[in-house]
Amino acid sequence: MSSTSEQTRVRGLRRPATVSDVAAAAQVSTATVSRVLNGNYPVAAATRERVMRAVSKLGYAANANARALTQSDTKTIGIIVPELVDPFFGYMVRGLERATQESGRLAIIATTSFRPGAEIALIDRMRERRVDAVIVVSGGSSDPAYRRQLAQRADALAAMGSRLVLCAHPTLDLPSAARSVAYDTEGGAFSVTEHLIANGHRRIAMVGGESHLPTIGLRRDGYLRALASRGIDIDEDLIRIEGFGRDVGYASTRALMEEHPDVTAIFAVNDTIASGVYDALGDAGLRIPTDVSVVAYDDTPLAANLSPKLTTVHVPLEQLGQEALRAAIDEPDAFSRTPEQGLTLGTYLVHRDSVAMPPR
Amino acid sequence: MSSTSEQTRVRGLRRPATVSDVAAAAQVSTATVSRVLNGNYPVAAATRERVMRAVSKLGYAANANARALTQSDTKTIGIIVPELVDPFFGYMVRGLERATQESGRLAIIATTSFRPGAEIALIDRMRERRVDAVIVVSGGSSDPAYRRQLAQRADALAAMGSRLVLCAHPTLDLPSAARSVAYDTEGGAFSVTEHLIANGHRRIAMVGGESHLPTIGLRRDGYLRALASRGIDIDEDLIRIEGFGRDVGYASTRALMEEHPDVTAIFAVNDTIASGVYDALGDAGLRIPTDVSVVAYDDTPLAANLSPKLTTVHVPLEQLGQEALRAAIDEPDAFSRTPEQGLTLGTYLVHRDSVAMPPR
DNA sequence: TTGAAAGCGCTAACAG
DNA sequence: CTGTTAGCGCTTTCAA
Numbered sequence: 242m243s244s245t246s247e248q249t250r251v252r253g254l255r256r257p258a259t260v261s262d263v264a265a266a267a268q269v270s271t272a273t274v275s276r277v278l279n280g281n282y283p284v285a286a287a288t289r290e291r292v293m294r295a296v297s298k299l300g301y302a303a304n305a306n307a308r309a310l311t312q313s314d315t316k317t318i319g320i321i322v323p324e325l326v327d328p329f330f331g332y333m334v335r336g337l338e339r340a341t342q343e344s345g346r347l348a349i350i351a352t353t354s355f356r357p358g359a360e361i362a363l364i365d366r367m368r369e370r371r372v373d374a375v376i377v378v379s380g381g382s383s384d385p386a387y388r389r390q391l392a393q394r395a396d397a398l399a400a401m402g403s404r405l406v407l408c409a410h411p412t413l414d415l416p417s418a419a420r421s422v423a424y425d426t427e428g429g430a431f432s433v434t435e436h437l438i439a440n441g442h443r444r445i446a447m448v449g450g451e452s453h454l455p456t457i458g459l460r461r462d463g464y465l466r467a468l469a470s471r472g473i474d475i476d477e478d479l480i481r482i483e484g485f486g487r488d489v490g491y492a493s494t495r496a497l498m499e500e501h502p503d504v505t506a507i508f509a510v511n512d513t514i515a516s517g518v519y520d521a522l523g524d525a526g527l528r529i530p531t532d533v534s535v536v537a538y539d540d541t542p543l544a545a546n547l548s549p550k551l552t553t554v555h556v557p558l559e560q561l562g563q564e565a566l567r568a569a570i571d572e573p574d575a576f577s578r579t580p581e582q583g584l585t586l587g588t589y590l591v592h593r594d595s596v597a598m599p600p601r
Numbered sequence: 602m603s604s605t606s607e608q609t610r611v612r613g614l615r616r617p618a619t620v621s622d623v624a625a626a627a628q629v630s631t632a633t634v635s636r637v638l639n640g641n642y643p644v645a646a647a648t649r650e651r652v653m654r655a656v657s658k659l660g661y662a663a664n665a666n667a668r669a670l671t672q673s674d675t676k677t678i679g680i681i682v683p684e685l686v687d688p689f690f691g692y693m694v695r696g697l698e699r700a701t702q703e704s705g706r707l708a709i710i711a712t713t714s715f716r717p718g719a720e721i722a723l724i725d726r727m728r729e730r731r732v733d734a735v736i737v738v739s740g741g742s743s744d745p746a747y748r749r750q751l752a753q754r755a756d757a758l759a760a761m762g763s764r765l766v767l768c769a770h771p772t773l774d775l776p777s778a779a780r781s782v783a784y785d786t787e788g789g790a791f792s793v794t795e796h797l798i799a800n801g802h803r804r805i806a807m808v809g810g811e812s813h814l815p816t817i818g819l820r821r822d823g824y825l826r827a828l829a830s831r832g833i834d835i836d837e838d839l840i841r842i843e844g845f846g847r848d849v850g851y852a853s854t855r856a857l858m859e860e861h862p863d864v865t866a867i868f869a870v871n872d873t874i875a876s877g878v879y880d881a882l883g884d885a886g887l888r889i890p891t892d893v894s895v896v897a898y899d900d901t902p903l904a905a906n907l908s909p910k911l912t913t914v915h916v917p918l919e920q921l922g923q924e925a926l927r928a929a930i931d932e933p934d935a936f937s938r939t940p941e942q943g944l945t946l947g948t949y950l951v952h953r954d955s956v957a958m959p960p961r
Numbered sequence: 962t963t964g965a966a967a968g969c970g971c972t973a974a975c976a977g
Numbered sequence: 978c979t980g981t982t983a984g985c986g987c988t989t990t991c992a993a
Contacts, residue, residue, distance in 0.1 A: 257761035307970035401617035667986035
């Protein structure tokens with residue numbers, strides 16, 4: 242009881258201990274304190290000992306802000322993401338955050354809740370913090386003005402020795418210092434649609450998504466290309482890009498099957514939508530995959546939990562995050578394996594139980 | 602093309618602009634620049650104009666680290682959480698992060714992946730950053746040594762004008778400067794069990810969780826108290842606290858129903874476990890709620906997506922996060938509505954379709 | 962309304 | 978091996 246340590250006894254807003262305090266307590270100079278703390282310079286064992294004792298006695302914690310002032314980096318990464326709860330973003334952020342900690346850094350994570358303009362504003366706030374890099378996950382829009390702003394921020398960051406990395410983000414298509422780590426969105430959509438066609442389907446609908454989102458555009462592109470490559474007519478009425486969420490998947494599917502009972506397969510734009518599709522089909526008395534086949538995109542845990550288990554496109558979410566961090570901190574040359582526009586990770590189809598041949 | 606701005610033209614690691622640069626460009630002193638930027642001091646309109654022009658010309662972004670050195674706060678909150686992808690933590694972090702942004706701050710978010718010891722280490726790293734407060738979400742353990750360390754950190758933070766807030770965390774039960782925001786864990790478990798009993802159930806099993814986690818301990822306490830209060834014998838063999846995850850819920854339930862076919866109701870320790878219970882029951886040819894009733898805890902979106910929709914205990918996750926942030930930044934007196942140990946938010950039962958009277 | 966100068970806590974020459 | 982000192986970029990008295 243009587244040995245309560247110094248800093249716990251003195252309650253209230255006292256000034257935290259500084260190098261000088263430690264130096265005084267250990268009877269050395271501040272330079273010596275700095276040296277033992279950073280361990281990057283020879284110091285006599287006895288001295289070191291004395292300093293360490295003082296450090297723990299005073300509960301000293303070096304002021305990272307002061308340190309940042311003299312160093313070129315801050316050991317901080319900025320991460321901007323639309324939403325944290327959604328597993329699509331969640332897994333990417335997980336990969337990102339873990340890699341950040343492994344690199345000895347800490348992550349400032351900020352969400353935009355899809356607010357337009359929020360990304361740019363947050364990049365600026367992170368630039369003030371002098372983060373080693375800022376990583377913008379997905380989101381964004383195809384608006385040219387927005388892309389121009391992003392490119393401008395990329396250059397501003399580069400000018401101060403930092404970096405902008407786009408993760409699972411539509412390409413900027415603009416000369417800029419931004420790096421980018423993406424996945425093969427269009428290709429995944431192509432192969433999953435192709436898979437349906439190979440199974441004999443011709444009347445294939447596409448459900449879910451927001452038409453202004455670049456990612457969705459790419460998924461549709463892949464779908465269309467697959468259809469076209471097999472000479473199947475495009476029926477625009479089978480494309481129901483009417484929003485996100487399970488409910489939307491449900492409603493769109495109910496309407497779709499009512500109007501087009503000849504549809505034998507549905508490509509849900511992501512796993513969540515697919516679960517709505519499942520419900521709608523069930524309520525309409527249609528069995529999966531006997532009556533209608535269903536495929537989706539993302540391969541979140543949900544896919545394996547649906548019944549029948551969902552055939553879906555696997556996106557290497559966590560890996561995307563890891564690679565984005567590498568792109569953020571790697572030396573320029575180490576990253577040179579990705580010449581210009583950046584790295585693109587492959588996607589692949591995970592075959593499960595939601596696809597069969599169409600009923601006759 | 603020719604009007605490329607200054608900072609975009611000069612590529613490479615140039616030193617970012619400073620107040621002095623701006624001052625020089627605007628022909629004023631650094632003090633004046635600081636004053637217009639902070640807007641907390643009268644400055645002639647013309648001067649202000651000149652400064653602002655220089656700011657945008659140079660692409661100046663104030664160095665937050667330097668600023669932190671002269672200010673008492675850093676506009677940064679530290680958040681430590683076991684995992685981001687899990688919706689239980691996800692929603693809390695969402696509430697936390699949003700409230701943080703609304704308060705004009707940015708959040709450093711770090712995950713522990715349940716690594717023992719990681720929390721303490723991360724608190725220390727955040728203390729170096731001089732965060733305005735660090736919020737530890739859930740996790741933890743009932744280990745006394747750990748609790749002592751936490752209490753010590755709480756005091757160390759308080760000593761430097763910061764603060765430690767425990768969110769949905771077991772109580773420290775130790776005198777310390779830590780604040781705490783929790784939910785009525787035991788009460789929720791009590792009422793959901795009580796609900797089952799009121800419906801006529803006597804053979805009520807409990808499935809899922811890790812016995813060393815304090816939260817699970819409290820959920821079991823509520824369950825036991827409800828049983829005891831109605832004079833129902835406790836059968837330890839109906840308590841299957843064998844781990845987390847859907848798979849565990851499945852396996853435990855299969856074994857349970859095999860050994861105790863007289864069980865008519867199952868209390869799953871959370872929604873995820875419940876989905877495993879659902880599957881197991883289904884595979885065993887048992888219908889919900891006709892043959893066996895199921896209830897759970899958390900009320901994540903999953904609950905409403907299961908069929909039949911799951912009756913579960915609602916936990917105000919996002920609100921918990923918001924309140925934790927309030928506790929983190931509120932003036933001492935404003936927070937005084939929570940006298941000592943902190944705030945406890947209520948839980949309540951959400952009645953859906955997974956409970957019925959037991960079969961005869 | 963503006964400027965000069967001190968100082969926040971730390972690190973990195975540069976001397977000894 | 979250790980100490981002195983000069984900043985890093987900003988805010989803030991104190992004067993003008």
